[in-house]
Amino acid sequence: MKPYKDILKEAKASLSISGKESRLASILMEEMFGMNLTQLMLHGEEPMPEADLHAFEQALKRVMNNEPYQYVLGSAYFYDAYFKVTPDTLIPRPETEELVDYILKHEDDNGSVVADIGTGSGVIGLTLQKHWQENQVFLSDISYEALEVAKLNGKEQGIEPTYLHGDLFEPFIERGIKLDILVSNPPYISQEERHLMSPSVLKYEPMTALFAEDQGLYLYKAMISNLPSVLKSNGRVYFEIGFSQGQPLLRFIEKTWPNTDAKVIKDINGNDRILHFTWGEQHD
Numbered sequence: 001m002k003p004y005k006d007i008l009k010e011a012k013a014s015l016s017i018s019g020k021e022s023r024l025a026s027i028l029m030e031e032m033f034g035m036n037l038t039q040l041m042l043h044g045e046e047p048m049p050e051a052d053l054h055a056f057e058q059a060l061k062r063v064m065n066n067e068p069y070q071y072v073l074g075s076a077y078f079y080d081a082y083f084k085v086t087p088d089t090l091i092p093r094p095e096t097e098e099l100v101d102y103i104l105k106h107e108d109d110n111g112s113v114v115a116d117i118g119t120g121s122g123v124i125g126l127t128l129q130k131h132w133q134e135n136q137v138f139l140s141d142i143s144y145e146a147l148e149v150a151k152l153n154g155k156e157q158g159i160e161p162t163y164l165h166g167d168l169f170e171p172f173i174e175r176g177i178k179l180d181i182l183v184s185n186p187p188y189i190s191q192e193e194r195h196l197m198s199p200s201v202l203k204y205e206p207m208t209a210l211f212a213e214d215q216g217l218y219l220y221k222a223m224i225s226n227l228p229s230v231l232k233s234n235g236r237v238y239f240e241i242g243f244s245q246g247q248p249l250l251r252f253i254e255k256t257w258p259n260t261d262a263k264v265i266k267d268i269n270g271n272d273r274i275l276h277f278t279w280g281e282q283h284d
Contacts (some may be wrong), residue, residue, distance in 0.1 A: 003048065004029070004035055004043065004044045004046060005044035006023050006049070007053065008029050011028075012026070015060075015064065017143075024069055028056065028060060028073070029070070030075070030231075032055065033048075059072050059073070067233055069071070070091045071086070071091070074086070074121055076091050076102050078092040078097060078127065079101075079127045079131075080127070080159060081127070083121050083122065083153045084121065084149055084153050084156070086149055088145035088149060089120045089145075089149050091123065092120075092123045098274070099183075099238065099240045100124055100128065100281050102274055103183060104131055106236075109132040109133055110135070112136070113181070113232075114135050114138065114179065114180065114181040115134065115137070115178065115181070115182055116138070116140070116183050116184070117140050117168060117182065117183070118140070118142070118186045119139040119141050119150050120141065120143055121146065121183070122153045124151075124162065125150070125183070126157060126159050127150075129159050134228065137161040137163060138172070138179075139162070139163050140172070142165070142166065146161075147165055150163065168223060169226055170227055172229075173229050177233070178232045179232060179235055180225075181235065182236070182237045183238045184219075184239055185239070186239075188206040189192070199280070214237060217245060217248060220241070224252060225256055227257070231279050234279070235278050236276070236279075237278075239276075240274060241273065246275065247264075249275055251265065256265050257279065260276060260278070260280060261278070262277035263276055
């Protein structure tokens with residue numbers, strides 16, 4: 001049996017030769033067996049059990065076939081916790097952590113009614129609910145499969161929001177639920193931007209959670225146009241948006257709800273990422 005250090009070295013070399021990032025071998029080794037840098041220094045010369053070696057080789061093979069390592073491992077780290085992810089849900093991005101952080105910094109925990117629409121694996125809504133004691137968070141999605149993943153994540157983390165199945169505002173309208181805060185990271189990639197996506201994303205992640213019509217703006221416009229059906233007067237809206245969508249959406253808001261002071265916040269890379277506005281009394 002080979003020691004952990006040798007197996008890791010060989011895995012890194014294989015990834016490198018295949019044009020993949022060698023660091024993926026270290027990620028797999030740490031997440032699967034707890035072999036981080038410190039543990040490798042202490043136990044790296046110990047032989048890896050045959051069963052573990054087989055599992056590691058299978059995982060490495062999948063990664064070398066462009067499958068995202070998060071799907072291989074079945075989980076992804078987001079904000080301050082691990083979340084289960086499956087091919088029915090998107091892999092959470094660091095930019096979405098910035099959205100959650102922005103909301104937590106700008107909203108009080110004062111009994112507000114909050115919705116995370118198109119929740120996917122639940123990372124946004126569950127993280128918000130975990131950090132709030134008084135605010136009530138609803139997680140909704142049109143995908144039954146994604147909602148089941150969100151429920152598993154909530155159960156594993158001991159978080160108890162309310163889950164609703166349905167398209168955009170439909171489950172809230174049906175139940176007469178009015179919101180103080182609306183949060184959404186909907187599909188927003190235009191079909192014209194497919195060439196910008198990595199092969200692994202296009203091959204493995206759910207297309208319905210990635211792409212939207214009207215240059216990726218369709219779902220934003222649908223929600224913005226129908227705010228009176230779900231949002232309370234002076235309710236707040238937080239959208240994650242694509243890097244080229246800030247100005248078109250600001251123009252649409254101005255046209256649909258004049259005098260609304262909407263603003264776009266850039267992410268750590270300097271790209272437009274968060275659209276935030278308060279929907280005022282004059283539109284009630």
